[in-house]
Amino acid sequence: MTEVRICSVQDNNCLVDQYCPSLQTTNLQCQTCSKTIREHYGCNCVDFKMIKNCLKCQNGRCVECINQYSLQPNGTCFKCVLDCLRCDKTQCFECIDGYNLNLWTNQCGFPCETNADCKYYNIGYCNKCLKICEFCDQQCTQCSTKEFCTNCYVGTTLFNGICTKQCINRVVDHYCLNGTLAQCDENITSQCYCNEVQNCRTCNESKNGCASCMPNFVMVENDRCTQCESGFELVGKICSPVEDLNPICPIPSNDTIVFNILLGTLVALCIIWGMLDIILYKKIKIKSSEEFVILNKQKLSNT
Incomplete structure (x- = not known):
């Protein structure tokens, strides 16, 4: 017992x-x-x-x-990267349930099929190739791709997917150029202020409507730019590129794949070699002890 x-x-x-x-x-x-x-x-x-x-x-x-821990050559256990189930000291091989592995960054993240899935987690956008949520560029709080912002931090204003510094005051027929007011023209970098009418690139003569629209918007009626042009869809208050659910995805190069395989193999061999060294050392020690005993017996028998 x-x-x-x-x-x-x-x-x-x-x-x-x-x-x-x-x-x-x-x-x-x-x-x-x-x-x-x-x-x-x-x-x-x-x-x-x-x-x-x-x-x-x-x-x-x-x-x-x-x-979530990997065995090291010295016999200790090393913590995997966040949300990784199986790993060695440098690479994650499998994520915990509910997470997908990003093959490029070697990190685990929330799984997704569309940007709406990532909005649920309040994380950036969906990388369709990896089917994992990734963070937006540092300048924006929401995005449809890594480079195209759909919402900006306080103190910045949005123009064509880019966040720029916001102006304190607004003046009719002017736009904000890196925090400074400038006269509206066809080359503006934020929307023109036309008495609360949205999405204007330039104002009409009465300054209460649009003469031309912001990028990706089209004018429908009454000098208002309220619809997106072909290939774009309304996300919040801006026209964002239509979400491509089946993008052409790059694959890791052969060099990257070979490197990852070799790295994993090398780590495994190091662990095996360490174990074999210990076993061999113990066998040699036992054999030496046995030989010592035999030698002593021979000496005693000769005396």
Whole structure:
């Protein structure tokens, strides 16, 4: 019958291949190392000594870590990048449930099919190739692609997908040029102020409507620019490129794929070599001890 052993965070009284489920002063019964080991706990690879986040031991060393940790050559467990399930020290191979792996950045993120999915998470836009939500450029709070903003931070104004510095005051037939008022013309970089009428590039003669529209807008009636031109759709108050749900996606180069394979193989070999060194060392030590005993016996028999 297996001896029942009691442990606490101050007193790891557990034997090899057991772990202490207590991280507090509470005394609990030692448990056999299994898949139930959680983060910050760990299996004892020798009596009374835990290896943090270790799942399985062999010959006094950790040989397997819990999920979201990778085994290092020195027998310790290394934390994977955020939301990664399986990894080595440099690369994530699989994300936890509910996340997708970004093959380019080697990070895990929210899965998506359209930009609307990312809006739910309040994160940027959907990278259709990787099917993962990515953050917008630093200057904007919302975007339809990495480069095309649909909403800006306070203190900036939006023009054709770009956020620029906002002016404090507004003057009819003027626009804001990097925080300074300028006369409206066909080359404006923010919408022209035409008495509260939106999306004007230039004002009409009465200054209460548009003579021409902002990029990607078309005029419909009454000098108002309220619809988007072909290939664009209204997102908030601007015309954004129609979302391409089936883009032509680049693939990682052969060099990148080969590098990742070689890197993973090298790490695995290092771990195996480390284990073989320990086994070989123990065998040599045992053999040396046996030879020493035989030699002593021979000496005794000769005397």
